[in-house]
Amino acid sequence: MNALIHGHSGLRWIVLILLLVAIVRAFARKNSGTYAQSDKMINLFAMMSVHIQITLGIILAFVSPKVNYVEGWMKMGPYRFFGLEHILLMVLAAVLITIGRKKAEKAELPAKKHAAIALWFTIGLIIILAAIPWPFREALGGRWA
Numbered sequence: 001m002n003a004l005i006h007g008h009s010g011l012r013w014i015v016l017i018l019l020l021v022a023i024v025r026a027f028a029r030k031n032s033g034t035y036a037q038s039d040k041m042i043n044l045f046a047m048m049s050v051h052i053q054i055t056l057g058i059i060l061a062f063v064s065p066k067v068n069y070v071e072g073w074m075k076m077g078p079y080r081f082f083g084l085e086h087i088l089l090m091v092l093a094a095v096l097i098t099i100g101r102k103k104a105e106k107a108e109l110p111a112k113k114h115a116a117i118a119l120w121f122t123i124g125l126i127i128i129l130a131a132i133p134w135p136f137r138e139a140l141g142g143r144w145a
């Protein structure tokens with residue numbers, strides 16, 4: 001349980017860094033006329049890191065005391081956050097990131113491939129940033145790693 005929480009907590013940084021690298025590359029290489037194997041790989045790994053995080057999260061949702069559908073949970077900030085907002089927003093972000101990568105793979109032109117990543121990964125990243133229980137959201141009891 002502890003290892004799971006620490007794994008899930010620490011993996012956030014890998015997810016954020018991979019998404020950021022993928023996005024910066026997509027914007028920077030949009031007009032380069034090429035979509036290299038390295039682009040394909042970084043986009044794939046970024047998506048996979050999100051999927052692994054979702055898998056760990058789903059397991060956590062069954063065992064974590066922070067997910068507790070007691071009576072009135074919707075009115076209790078932390079229960080509402082972990083039992084609804086965190087799960088819903090993260091799954092949404094993962095779906096958008098997966099759609100973006102599929103669109104990038106399907107597009108013919110390199111510029112269109114990069115554009116799909118730039119758009120969909122950016123939206124996904126923003127949602128993920130908003131749905132992380134950052135330590136400065138004190139009621140949620142989160143940590144930095």
Ligand code: HEM
Nearest residue numbers: 009012050053054057058060061064066087090133142143
């Ligand atoms: C990209 C997707 C996700 C990211 C980046 C992410 C990130 C995080 C972070 C940073 C924490 C705080 C850990 C801590 O401070 O100790 C956390 C906690 C948690 N996450 Fe996620 N999460 C994601 C997806 C999910 C999903 C899809 C679920 C459930 C289906 C989930 C369930 C949980 C639960 C239950 C906790 C509380 C664990 C505890 O302390 O008991 N997460 N998540």
